[in-house]
Amino acid sequence: MVRSAVLFKLRSGTTQEQINAITSAVQALHIPGLVSMTFGPDLGLREGNMSFAFVVDFEDEPAFRAYDADEHHNHIRRDLIAPVAERIERCQFQI
Amino acid sequence: MVRSAVLFKLRSGTTQEQINAITSAVQALHIPGLVSMTFGPDLGLREGNMSFAFVVDFEDEPAFRAYDADEHHNHIRRDLIAPVAERIERCQFQI
Numbered sequence: 212m213v214r215s216a217v218l219f220k221l222r223s224g225t226t227q228e229q230i231n232a233i234t235s236a237v238q239a240l241h242i243p244g245l246v247s248m249t250f251g252p253d254l255g256l257r258e259g260n261m262s263f264a265f266v267v268d269f270e271d272e273p274a275f276r277a278y279d280a281d282e283h284h285n286h287i288r289r290d291l292i293a294p295v296a297e298r299i300e301r302c303q304f305q306i
Numbered sequence: 307m308v309r310s311a312v313l314f315k316l317r318s319g320t321t322q323e324q325i326n327a328i329t330s331a332v333q334a335l336h337i338p339g340l341v342s343m344t345f346g347p348d349l350g351l352r353e354g355n356m357s358f359a360f361v362v363d364f365e366d367e368p369a370f371r372a373y374d375a376d377e378h379h380n381h382i383r384r385d386l387i388a389p390v391a392e393r394i395e396r397c398q399f400q401i
Binding site for chain 1: 344349355367374398
């Protein structure tokens with residue numbers, strides 16, 4: 212399986228509604244081979260953390276590539292994530 | 307449960323032996339309430355990614371705090387991770 216971990220630093224002033232719009236839209240994506248998705252805001256247990264994380268598991272690399280290239284996903288990135296994300300860090304690894 | 311996602315940008319020249327020393331040492335930590343641990347190098351599926359990820363799950367916040375404050379963990383950070391990590395990004399979230 213491929214695990215994708217994506218961390219966001221959100222701009223100050225980002226609202227809960229903007230975050231909810233992102234998570235709802237990502238959850239609504241239909242990607243064959245997407246096995247599980249977890250996400251949430253940083254719990255504030257350490258200083259200097261990123262603001263929000265997604266960890267998404269895929270059956271294999273083609274499933275991740277389909278998610279990465281998905282047209283609706285790209286709309287979400289452009290219309291919902293880009294306006295609120297100051298910085299995004301990513302890593303995909305085998306599990 | 308608390309999921310901790312930590313992404314590393316490793317310095318160029320970091321060896322597989324240095325990475326193995328880190329993962330072996332982290333796996334050897336004895337932390338009650340540490341439920342599962344996944345890690346691995348970035349698969350190169352996207353440009354600009356971080357180099358390496360750990361995603362570690364804990365029963366609850368006290369278990370994460372024990373891991374975070376663990377003396378051996380701090381030795382690993384100082385002696386094994388700091389010499390090879392150019393940048394580290396973190397997020398802990400509820401799952």
